[in-house]
Amino acid sequence: MSEPTAPTDKVVTRFAPSPTGFLHIGGVRTALFNWLFARHFGGTYLLRIEDTDRARSTQEAIDAILDGLAWMGLSGDEAPVFQFARAARHVKVAQGLLEQGKAYYCYATPEELAEMREVAKAEGRSMRYDGRWRDRDPAEAPHGIPPVIRLKAPQDGETVVQDLIQGEVRVVNAQLDDMVLLRSDGTPTYMLSVVVDDHDMGVTHVIRGDDHLTNTFRQLQLYDALEWRAPQFAHMSLIHGADGAKLSKRHGALGVEAYRDMGFLPEAVFNYLLRLGWSHGDDEIISRDDAIKWFGLDAVGKAAARFDLTKLSSLNAHYLRLADDARLIDLMAPRLTEITGAPLDDAGRARLEKGLAGLKTRAQTLIELADKAAFYVRPRPLVPTDKAARLLAGGADHLRAVAGILADVAEWQAEALESAVRGYVEVSGAKLGEVAQPLRAALTGSTESPGLFEVLEVLGRDESLARIGDALT
RNA sequence: GACCCCAUCGUCUAGAGGCUAGGACACCACCCUUUCAAGGUGGUAACACGGGUUCGAAUCCCGUUGGGGUCGCCA
Numbered sequence: 001m002s003e004p005t006a007p008t009d010k011v012v013t014r015f016a017p018s019p020t021g022f023l024h025i026g027g028v029r030t031a032l033f034n035w036l037f038a039r040h041f042g043g044t045y046l047l048r049i050e051d052t053d054r055a056r057s058t059q060e061a062i063d064a065i066l067d068g069l070a071w072m073g074l075s076g077d078e079a080p081v082f083q084f085a086r087a088a089r090h091v092k093v094a095q096g097l098l099e100q101g102k103a104y105y106c107y108a109t110p111e112e113l114a115e116m117r118e119v120a121k122a123e124g125r126s127m128r129y130d131g132r133w134r135d136r137d138p139a140e141a142p143h144g145i146p147p148v149i150r151l152k153a154p155q156d157g158e159t160v161v162q163d164l165i166q167g168e169v170r171v172v173n174a175q176l177d178d179m180v181l182l183r184s185d186g187t188p189t190y191m192l193s194v195v196v197d198d199h200d201m202g203v204t205h206v207i208r209g210d211d212h213l214t215n216t217f218r219q220l221q222l223y224d225a226l227e228w229r230a231p232q233f234a235h236m237s238l239i240h241g242a243d244g245a246k247l248s249k250r251h252g253a254l255g256v257e258a259y260r261d262m263g264f265l266p267e268a269v270f271n272y273l274l275r276l277g278w279s280h281g282d283d284e285i286i287s288r289d290d291a292i293k294w295f296g297l298d299a300v301g302k303a304a305a306r307f308d309l310t311k312l313s314s315l316n317a318h319y320l321r322l323a324d325d326a327r328l329i330d331l332m333a334p335r336l337t338e339i340t341g342a343p344l345d346d347a348g349r350a351r352l353e354k355g356l357a358g359l360k361t362r363a364q365t366l367i368e369l370a371d372k373a374a375f376y377v378r379p380r381p382l383v384p385t386d387k388a389a390r391l392l393a394g395g396a397d398h399l400r401a402v403a404g405i406l407a408d409v410a411e412w413q414a415e416a417l418e419s420a421v422r423g424y425v426e427v428s429g430a431k432l433g434e435v436a437q438p439l440r441a442a443l444t445g446s447t448e449s450p451g452l453f454e455v456l457e458v459l460g461r462d463e464s465l466a467r468i469g470d471a472l473t
Numbered sequence: 474g475a476c477c478c479c480a481u482c483g484u485c486u487a488g489a490g491g492c493u494a495g496g497a498c499a500c501c502a503c504c505c506u507u508u509c510a511a512g513g514u515g516g517u518a519a520c521a522c523g524g525g526u527u528c529g530a531a532u533c534c535c536g537u538u539g540g541g542g543u544c545g546c547c548a
Contacts, residue, residue, distance in 0.1 A: 018548045053547055110546080117545095126475045126544040148546055166478070175476060175544095183546040190548045214477065214543040237479075237541080244540070272485090275497090279486055282496040301479095301486080304541060308484050311498045321511095361511040372509090421507090436507035448509035 007232075011043025012204045015069075015076070016083075016194070018050040019061035022255030023068035025307065026209065026239045026247060029273045031074045033236060034207045036274075036295040038077075046201055047076030051084045052193055068256035072266050073288075081201065083193050090188035090196050093226070094149050094181040102225045103181055105147035106133040128177035131155075149182040151218075151225060159217045164205070164234035164297040171217050179218050191215065195222045198231055207234040207297070210304075234297050237277060237304040244306060259312075263365030265323060268316035276305045285318060317364040325356045328369065335370035340378055348377035355458040358450035375444040376458065381470035388441035392471050395438025401428065402435055403468045412461045414453040421453070442471035 013034040017027050038045035049065070051057040069075050097103035106129075113129065120127045134152060141147065153176060160170040181192045188196075198206060213235045223230040239247050247253040259269055271286055278301070280286065280294045320328070329352050333344045344352075355376050363369035375382065384392060392399070402424050409420045421439070425432050436452050443455050443464060456464050 016548090020548075050548060056547075106546095113546085120544090121474075124474045128544085169477070171476070180546050185546080187546085189546070194548085209542090210478075211542055212548095215548095217477095235478090235542095240541080242484080246541075275485065277485085282487065284485090284497050303479050305486090306484060308498075311485065314498055317511095358510095362509065418507095425507095432507050434507095440508060446508090450509085452507060 007041060007043075007204060009204050011038055011041040012046065012202045013038045013043065013207055014046040014048050014198070014201060014203050015074075016048040016050050016197075016208075017065050018053065018056075019058060019065060020053060020056040021061055022257065023065040024247070024253045024255060025259070025273070026253070027065075028068065028072055028074070028256050028269070029239065029276065030207065030209055030236065031069060032072070032270065032273050033234075033278075033295075033297075033300070034205075035074050036291055037205060037207060037297065039292045040295045043204070044077050045074075046078055046203070047080040048197060048201070049080050049082050050190070050193070051082055052087070052188065052190065054084070057084075064255060064257065071256065071260060072270060081197065083197060086193070086197060086200075087188055089200070090193050091182060091186065093196050094188065094192060097151065097181065097225060098149055101152070103149050103151050104134060104178075105138060105141065106150045106178070106180075107142055107145045107147045108132060109145060126175075128175075131178055134178060146184040148180045148184050150178040151181055151222060153178050153218070153221045154224075159220050161213070161216050161220065161233055163213070163216075164207075164232055165300045166210075166213065166235050166302060169213065171214075173221075176217055176221070179222075181222075191218055191222065195219050195226070195228075199223075199226070199228050203231050205232045205234065207236065210235045210237050234300070236300060237302060239276065240304050240306045242306055242308065247307060263367035263369070264312065264316050265319045265366070268312065268319040271319070272312045272315050276307070277301045277303075285315075313364040320363060320366070320369060321360045325353055328356060328360075328366070329353065331366050332370040332373060335367060336374060336377055339370070339374045342379070344377060351376045351458050351460075355450065355454065358454050358458075362450065372449075375446060375449065378445070380463075380466060382442075382445035382467060384441055384445045384471070385447065387447045388445055391438050391441040391447060395434065395441075396472065398428070398430060398435045399438045399442060399468060400472060402439060403465065403472070406456075406468070407465060412457065414451075414457040417456045418453040438471075439468070442468045 015031040015034045017023060035045045037043075047069070049062055051062070066075070066080070094103060098105075108129070116130055117127045129150070133150070154173050156173060158170050158172045159176070160168060162168055179191050180189050182188055216233050216235070220230055241247045256269070260266070267288070270288065274286060274291055275284065278295070278299055280299065283290075286294070329344075329349060332352075336348075337343050352373055355373070359369060359373050362372055402421060405420050405424050406417065409416055421435060422432070425435050428435075437447065440449055440452055440455070441447060443449070443452070443459060449455055459467070
């Protein structure tokens with residue numbers, strides 16, 4: 001519930017994803033909180049790839065995770081630790097426990113376990129291994145059945161977690177069973193590996209998803225058996241989908257790269273995720289530096305939060321405006337090329353640099369920004385939208401007249417262009433919109449755009465006049 | 474089902490016994506305006522329910538309801 005005092009040891013946190021799929025948004029948030037906590041206390045943030053499930057771990061997933069973290073600026077402070085590579089160490093620890101009589105061989109077959117499960121279900125309780133080999137003489141071991149090694153866990157009393165987010169959570173030991181440490185093929189289980197690795201890596205604070213809370217009791221029992229000092233735990237609530245259901249693969253859970261591809265900036269995702277379940281008074285827009293300064297586990301909420309793409313979008317719109325123009329243009333380039341069919345050239349880039357400020361307030365994502373910027377770099381002649389075409393048809397006379405006036409403007413600059421057009425509007429007795437809209441349609445091919453005179457200036461005299469000429473033919 | 478956890482506007486949240494329950498996103502209205510945005514102003518909107526404790530509960534306790542997590546030789 002609280003964080004009574006600052007940690008006395010040097011803080012070491014870790015993010016430990018298993019590479020069995022993409023790095024989903026919940027994982028990014030876990031990484032973020034670990035990173036922030038370490039940074040706040042001047043500690044170290046480590047990465048561990050939990051690749052012990054050889055069948056499901058893929059290099060592709062490892063790359064996706066590493067790339068996603070890099071994109072978010074959440075790469076580990078040191079090279080990632082690969083858990084599978086440490087299997088021999090894990091096995092050794094299990095053997096040690098066996099020698100001390102704190103673990104034992106269990107020959108229960110999968111069939112026997114399935115039976116226990118059935119019985120448990122029928123009796124309306126959770127499945128627990130009944131400890132049938134716990135105190136049995138190893139001499140009774142059946143032939144041909146490779147055993148697993150189980151921890152001889154305490155059967156009385158209770159195990160208590162002082163969770164930095166959830167507060168004190170306790171469970172009676174009778175509720176827990178003797179967990180498997182080494183599988184029958186001799187490989188270590190997750191429970192063992194995590195405990196050994198966190199210990200060996202000097203992890204002081206385990207900040208992870210709520211789904212690990214019940215695992216913590218077992219891990220604590222292991223720490224006890226090993227006589228190791230357990231790290232502090234902090235379990236953060238999970239992110240839910242917009243409808244309140246758990247975010248799952250078929251439920252809107254996407255990899256970070258999906259958000260990147262949707263046109264979100266990493267700083268927006270950072271800010272959004274930070275505020276999901278954590279707050280600092282009424283602050284909404286929070287910089288990385290302030291986040292580091294302010295972050296603490298005591299302000300992390302216990303309730304699950306729903307993922308809201310709309311709010312992310314609004315944050316993204318904010319960061320888009322703050323972002324450096326050259327960077328934005330680089331990020332938009334691929335999309336622009338897709339639209340125009342040609343790589344962005346220097347002339348196009350120059351126009352974008354000039355017109356970007358006027359575009360930024362009109363987009364929430366990079367995709368939108370590129371779409372709205374496209375008219376600046378599209379090759380002539382422009383293909384007008386249906387609405388724009390109608391405007392062109394109805395306003396041809398005004399357009400023709402204003403084209404002549406524009407051609408005579410000495411200084412091709414927004415202010416002068418505006419007074420020229422307004423001058424025409426006045427003498428012709430038309431409304432500004434009756435002149436401006438056809439002009440906009442000719443210049444942009446659309447009925448919506450940044451300010452008309454800004455567009456004229458950015459496009460330049462030659463291009464502007466040429467586009468108007470195109471529209472008039 | 475068993476065990477554990479959670480519960481303030483539609484959403485993210487502030488609130489740590491006494492607030493006209495605040496902010497942000499979204500939404501609505503108005504202003505600004507050459508379009509679309511942006512911006513400005515104002516507005517609608519919440520303490521899940523029921524019991525306690527207390528002079529006084531969004532805040533503390535119990536229960537109900539609802540939601541979530543876990544129950545693997547996966548991680």
